[in-house]
Amino acid sequence: MTIKIKLSGGLGNQMFQFATGYAVAKKNNVRLSLDLKYINKRMKHNGFELDEVFNIYSKVSFLNKQLSFKSINVEEILTIFDKSFYNFKEPHYHYSNNISNLPKHTFLDGYWQSELYFKDYYQEIREIFTFPNNLDKENNSIIHDINQNNSVSIHVRKGDFLLKQNNNHNTNLKEYYLKAINESSNFLKNAKFFVFTDDPIWVRENFKLNHYHTIVDINHGKKSFLDMYLMSLCQINIIANSSFSWWGAWLNNEKDKIIYAPKNWFNDKSICTDDLFPKSWIIL
Numbered sequence: 259m260t261i262k263i264k265l266s267g268g269l270g271n272q273m274f275q276f277a278t279g280y281a282v283a284k285k286n287n288v289r290l291s292l293d294l295k296y297i298n299k300r301m302k303h304n305g306f307e308l309d310e311v312f313n314i315y316s317k318v319s320f321l322n323k324q325l326s327f328k329s330i331n332v333e334e335i336l337t338i339f340d341k342s343f344y345n346f347k348e349p350h351y352h353y354s355n356n357i358s359n360l361p362k363h364t365f366l367d368g369y370w371q372s373e374l375y376f377k378d379y380y381q382e383i384r385e386i387f388t389f390p391n392n393l394d395k396e397n398n399s400i401i402h403d404i405n406q407n408n409s410v411s412i413h414v415r416k417g418d419f420l421l422k423q424n425n426n427h428n429t430n431l432k433e434y435y436l437k438a439i440n441e442s443s444n445f446l447k448n449a450k451f452f453v454f455t456d457d458p459i460w461v462r463e464n465f466k467l468n469h470y471h472t473i474v475d476i477n478h479g480k481k482s483f484l485d486m487y488l489m490s491l492c493q494i495n496i497i498a499n500s501s502f503s504w505w506g507a508w509l510n511n512e513k514d515k516i517i518y519a520p521k522n523w524f525n526d527k528s529i530c531t532d533d534l535f536p537k538s539w540i541i542l
Contacts, residue, residue, distance in 0.1 A: 260289045264293045264366065265293060265296065265306065267501070274501060275370055276308055277383045291322040346364050397476070404491050409491070434520045434542050453467075518541075
């Protein structure tokens with residue numbers, strides 16, 4: 259029997275989907291299979307990144323490997339042609355209790371953006387999502403800077419959120435950022451801000467940061483995941499309405515970490531985001 263989960267979107271979305279599939283498969287003591295058809299068809303962002311970044315196939319023993327010309331997994335072939343999967347589509351954006359009572363042969367289709375889906379396997383998920391430590395000189399230098407300062411990360415995502423097809427996400431977050439910067443300055447004296455962004459020009463024009471800061475703009479393409487890693491090393495995280503920076507904050511190992519998140523995640527205020535944020539996060 260197999261839990262099969264559809265993967266879509268960028269790395270942050272894939273991490274939510276994988277973590278949820280992992281938890282459901284582990285609870286039901288069945289194998290886990292990843293459906294990559296949508297990612298391979300759309301080829302948005304950097305494609306399938308989970309194994310390249312986190313080496314998941316070597317870490318999860320019950321995960322079916324994907325088909326390739328060099329190595330064909332018989333069990334994976336059977337799941338592709340097996341039409342007996344129960345199709346469970348995410349019914350709404352907030353947590354669905356129905357995921358606790360699924361057949362052991364289920365196809366999961368959704369974003370699953372809540373830690374409630376995988377909280378029972380909290381430590382295991384964190385261990386799977388361990389970043390590689392063979393970094394280049396530039397990133398090692400930033401890590402040193404983060405460790406030597408009272409560090410605050412700010413993630414500002416514009417880029418693809420400004421595209422017409424992505425207009426569901428709120429991009430008018432200037433007041434949120436300024437309030438979070440002010441509050442975090444009160445929490446951490448002599449804080450240094452590390453700004454991670456795909457639009458440094460917008461940041462410079464709108465933030466007018468008087469605080470000690472560095473704009474991190476060195477990780478692009480296949481190296482983009484390193485921004486998530488660097489954010490996770492800071493003492494305070496000011497995240498964007500982005501699953502990418504959500505994970506940067508969630509993977510933060512600081513004992514007394516402080517996380518700020520924007521209340522207006524979507525333009526559509528009717529979408530319930532109550533389960534998106536862990537209880538300890540500060541929502542502004």
